[in-house]
Amino acid sequence: MRRNSPAGSPGRTSFRITDLEAARDWMRNAYGTSLRMRSPAPNGTFSYSRTLAGPVTLSTLALAAEYAYASEPLDAVAITHVVSGRMHRECADDALAAGPGDVLAISQPDQPYTGRVEGAELHAVSLPRRLVEDAAGRRPGRPAPPLRFTRFTPVSPALAQQWKKAVAYLESDVLAGPAAGEPLVLDAAARMIAAHVLTTFPNTAHPAPVLADTRDATSETVRRAVAFIESAPDAEIGLTEMAAAAGVTPRALQYAFRRHAGTTPTAYLRRVRLDLAHADLLAAGPADGVGVAAIAHRWGFHHLGRFAAAYRAAYGHAPSHTLGESGPAT
CATH class of the missing domain: 1.10.10.60 (Homeodomain-like)
Structure with a gap:
């Protein structure tokens, strides 16, 4: 396994491993997600990188194999961009298939989900459910139904592209800049991403x-x-x-x-x-x-x-x- 944490980026982790058993163990320990390999590729490599930007986590995962997974509820909003390969996801009674270029919300924040990935590279963003609800204008302490996506895909192709641009901007401009660790900058960036979740995906967050x-x-x-x-x-x-x-x-x-x-x-x-x-x-x-x-x-x-x-x-x-x-x- 190779790990690195670049100087000046205390919230960044990345590694590549060829031991797929270790990949299974790592995913289970990191996310509570179980993996079942179906047809691992010879000499397959599992590569992973994660950057913490305040309450927002950006990660890229690539595994040259077909595998199934199951996850408990995240109590978070997770949005995935399929860079390459294929992904199939089920949450409650919703099943969704995605291919290169597609963007999707993984699950309802309070529900478990399962899926299958076929030799894919995935670029994911996760943030606390409460942050998205706050961005919608909910008031703490006032009873309100939980955040729900009424559809797990973007409102339009244009908004899907806007989501990708927002994430790219966060990575290449905000987190790579000299003020990457400034609390006010990270706070503003987190609120920006939460606002993009609300505008990109149909939801019930607005009171x-x-x-x-x-x-x-x-x-x-x-x-x-x-x-x-x-x-x-x-x-x-x-x-x-x-x-x-x-x-x-x-x-x-x-x-x-x-x-x-x-x-x-x-x-x-x-x-x-x-x-x-x-x-x-x-x-x-x-x-x-x-x-x-x-x-x-x-x-x-x-x-x-x-x-x-x-x-x-x-x-x-x-x-x-x-x-x-x-x-x-x-």
């Missing part, structure tokens, strides 16, 4: 609107949320946390901000963080050696092009211009 949501959409609700945001702008917060601090549902908070502030809670949070990045750029001195990228990442902006565009829209010039007036741009 039904209630009269109280409209009733609670007051200016006082906005005031409480603003006070919370401005007291901890560097915390890992999203819509769910802001709503809880204001004492209303996420939907009520969205209504309140649209009605009284002409924006959304998350847009307001981004603007607060943008203003703090602006203050840091102004305060940076020649001896600090701090660049635009470091300041952007500090405040959760992991895509520098989008940060620069938002900064220019707000302040009329590029962030490097502000930094250039007070210190070296790097």
